[in-house]
Amino acid sequence: MAEIGRLTGTRNGLGFATPVALLRAAFVLTALMVWQVLAVSGLFYRDVIPSLEKIWTALIALVSHGDFYWHLGVTFQEIAVGLVIGALSGIAAGLILGGNRFIAAVFEPYLYYLGPTPKIIFFPVMIMWFGVDSGSKIAMGALSCFFPITLNVAAGMRQIDPVLIRVGRSFRAGPWQMAMKIYLPAMRHPIVNGLRLGLGVALIGTLLAETKLSNRGIGFLVIQAYNNFDMPRLYAVLLVLFVLAIGVNALVARFGRLDEIKYK
Amino acid sequence: MATVSTSNRLASVPTTEPAILVVDDLVMRFVTADGGVTALDHVSFGVKPGEFLAVIGPSGCGKSTLFNIVGGLLGGYAGAVTVGGETISGPHASIGMVFQEESTFPWRNVLDNVGFPLEISGVPKRERIERARHFISMVGLDGFEKRYPSELSGGMRQRVSMARTLASEPKILLMDEPFAALDEQTRLLLGDKVLQIQQQLEQTTLLITHNITEAVQLADRILVMTYRPGRVKRIVDINLPRPRTSEIVSSEPFGRYVAQIWNDLREEASRGLSDAETRPLRTHDKPQGQP
Numbered sequence: 037m038a039e040i041g042r043l044t045g046t047r048n049g050l051g052f053a054t055p056v057a058l059l060r061a062a063f064v065l066t067a068l069m070v071w072q073v074l075a076v077s078g079l080f081y082r083d084v085i086p087s088l089e090k091i092w093t094a095l096i097a098l099v100s101h102g103d104f105y106w107h108l109g110v111t112f113q114e115i116a117v118g119l120v121i122g123a124l125s126g127i128a129a130g131l132i133l134g135g136n137r138f139i140a141a142v143f144e145p146y147l148y149y150l151g152p153t154p155k156i157i158f159f160p161v162m163i164m165w166f167g168v169d170s171g172s173k174i175a176m177g178a179l180s181c182f183f184p185i186t187l188n189v190a191a192g193m194r195q196i197d198p199v200l201i202r203v204g205r206s207f208r209a210g211p212w213q214m215a216m217k218i219y220l221p222a223m224r225h226p227i228v229n230g231l232r233l234g235l236g237v238a239l240i241g242t243l244l245a246e247t248k249l250s251n252r253g254i255g256f257l258v259i260q261a262y263n264n265f266d267m268p269r270l271y272a273v274l275l276v277l278f279v280l281a282i283g284v285n286a287l288v289a290r291f292g293r294l295d296e297i298k299y300k
Numbered sequence: 301m302a303t304v305s306t307s308n309r310l311a312s313v314p315t316t317e318p319a320i321l322v323v324d325d326l327v328m329r330f331v332t333a334d335g336g337v338t339a340l341d342h343v344s345f346g347v348k349p350g351e352f353l354a355v356i357g358p359s360g361c362g363k364s365t366l367f368n369i370v371g372g373l374l375g376g377y378a379g380a381v382t383v384g385g386e387t388i389s390g391p392h393a394s395i396g397m398v399f400q401e402e403s404t405f406p407w408r409n410v411l412d413n414v415g416f417p418l419e420i421s422g423v424p425k426r427e428r429i430e431r432a433r434h435f436i437s438m439v440g441l442d443g444f445e446k447r448y449p450s451e452l453s454g455g456m457r458q459r460v461s462m463a464r465t466l467a468s469e470p471k472i473l474l475m476d477e478p479f480a481a482l483d484e485q486t487r488l489l490l491g492d493k494v495l496q497i498q499q500q501l502e503q504t505t506l507l508i509t510h511n512i513t514e515a516v517q518l519a520d521r522i523l524v525m526t527y528r529p530g531r532v533k534r535i536v537d538i539n540l541p542r543p544r545t546s547e548i549v550s551s552e553p554f555g556r557y558v559a560q561i562w563n564d565l566r567e568e569a570s571r572g573l574s575d576a577e578t579r580p581l582r583t584h585d586k587p588q589g590q591p
C-alpha cells in the first residue's frame with residue numbers, strides 16, 4: 037500500500053518541474069559528465085570506460101540491426117513464459133498455503149529458506165532436465181518468480197479482513213462468487229506486488245542463465261560483447277536492458293492501479 | 301412479510317402471533333487452551349413478525365456468538381434456531397446481517413457495495429442499480445453513489461453496510477452493535493434512521509447492543525443477558541408509543557426504562573469487569589467455525 041502511495045505521491049500537478057524530478061535529472065546529467073571525463077582522461081585501460089559517443093554509436097548500430105530484435109524476442113518470450121508458469125503455480129501454491137494453516141506450517145519454512153537462495157545454482161540441473169535451449173532459461177525464470185509470488189499471495193490471503201468473508205457468506209455467495217468477488221479483489225495488492233517482485237527476479241534468472249550457457253537472447257549478447265571486448269556494445273546492450281526493465285515494471289504497476297485510484 | 305400494522309400500535313406485538321424467529325435452548329461452548337468458555341447457556345426466545353427485539357448485555361457475554369449462530373455463520377452449538385419453522389443449518393435466505401466491524405468492501409464504491417447482494421443473486425444490472433439507489437437514498441446517502449468507503453466517514457460507512465443488507469430485502473434483520481464505533485449524536489440520529497426504515501419496511505429486527513439508551517429508543521422488547529455464562533436474565537417489554545424518534549430519550553417513561561435495565565445490567569457488568577481484571581483480555585470477534 038505504501039508503495040502505491042509513493043508512486044501516486046510523485047504525480048502532482050507540477051509535472052516535470054518537481055524538486056524530486058529536477059534532482060533526478062541533475063543526478064543523471066552529473067553521472068554522464070563524470071563518465072565522460074573519466075573516459076577521456078585516459079586513466080583506464082582502452083575501452084573499460086568508453087566515451088559517450090562510442091556508446092551512442094554502438095547503441096545505434098545495435099538497434100539498427102535486425103539480429104538484435106530477434107535476440108530481444110527470444111529473451112522476452114522466455115521471460116514471459118517463465119513468468120506465466122511461475123505466476124500460475126505461485127498463485128495456486130499461495131492460495132493453498134494461505135488457506136490452510138497446517139500445510140503452511142509444514143511447507144512455508146522451506147519456501148523461506150529456498151526463496152533467497154540464488155537460483156542460478158539450479159541452472160545445471162535445469163539444463164539436464166530442460167535442455168540447453170530456451171527450456172532451461174524458462175525454467176530459471178519460472179523457478180525464480182515462483183517464490184516471491186507464492187509468499188506474497190499466501191500472506192495476502194491471510195491479511196484479508198475476515199469480516200468481509202463473513203459478509204460474503206451471509207449473502208450466501210457460492211465458492212466461485214467468493215473467489216471472484218471477495219478473495220481476488222481483496223488480494224489484489226499482494227498479488228500485483230508479488231508479480232512485480234516475480235518479474236524482477238524472473239528477469240534476473242533468465243538473463244543470468246543466458247549469460248552462462250546459450251547462443252541467443254540478450255544475456256548472450258552481453259556475454260558475447262564481453263568476450264569480444266567490445267565495451268561500447270556491452271554498455272549499449274545494458275542500457276537497452278535498463279530501459280526495458282523500467283518500462284515493464286511501470287507497466288505492471290500501472291496494471292495494478294487500473295481502476296483503483298480511489299481505493300486506498 | 302410482517303402483517304402488523306404500524307399505525308397506533310403499541311410496542312408489544314399481539315402475543316397470539318407465532319414467532320418468525322425462534323432460538324431454542326442454545327448452548328455454545330468454546331474450547332480454549334485454558335479450558336473453555338460457555339458463551340451461551342440455554343438461551344431461548346422468539347421474535348414475532350415485525351417486532352424489534354434488542355439483546356443487551358455486558359462485553360463478552362456472548363452477544364456476537366448469538367448473532368453469528370442466528371446468522372448461520374457459526375456452528376457447533378446445541379439447540380436450534382428456526383426461521384419460519386425451518387431449522388437453519390447455514391446462512392438463511394430470510395436473514396440479513398449487519399456486522400459489528402467495519403465491513404464495506406474498500407474496492408467497491410457505494411453503489412457497488414450496496415448492489416453486492418443483488419449481484420450475488422443474479423439481479424440484472426439495470427434493476428440492480430435502481431434498487432441499490434433506492435436503499436442508498438433510504439439511509440440518506442444520495443449523491444455519494446460513486447464514492448469509495450475510504451472517502452466516507454465511519455457513520456456513513458456503517459450506513460452503507462446497512463443499505464447493503466437492506467438491499468437483500470431480508471425478512472429478518474440482524475444487527476451486531478452497528479453503531480458501537482460512532483459518537484453519541486451520530487448514534488442517536490442513525491437510530492432514528494433505523495426506526496424510520498424499520499417502521500417503513502415493517503422488518504423483523506434483532507439488534508445486539510450494549511447501549512441501554514439505544515435499546516430503549518429502538519426496541520419493542522429488550523432481552524437482558526447475564527455475563528458468563530450468557531443466559532437470558534430478563535425480557536422487558538418497552539411500552540413506548542410508536543412512531544418514535546430520538547426525542548423520546550428525554551421523556552420520563554424513557555428514563556424509567558433506562559433505570560430498570562441499568563439495574564439489571566449493573567450486576568452483570570460489574571461481574572464482567574472484575575472478571576476482566578483477573579484474566580488477560582482476549583480478542584473474541586474473530587471469525588468463528590463453520591456451521
Ligand SMILES: Nc1ncnc2c1ncn2[C@@H]1O[C@H](COP(=O)(O)OP(=O)(O)OP(=O)(O)O)[C@@H](O)[C@H]1O
Nearest residue numbers: 330332337339358359360361362363364365584588
Ligand atoms: N472463537 C472463539 N474461541 C474461543 N472463545 C471465544 C470465541 N468467540 C468468542 N469466545 C468467547 O465467548 C465469549 C462471548 O464472546 P462474544 O464475542 O459473543 O461476546 P460479545 O457479547 O459479543 O462481546 P462484545 O460486546 O465485546 O462484542 C467471550 O468470553 C469470548 O472470549
Ligand SMILES: [Mg+2]
Nearest residue numbers: 363364400585
Ligand atoms: Mg460482540
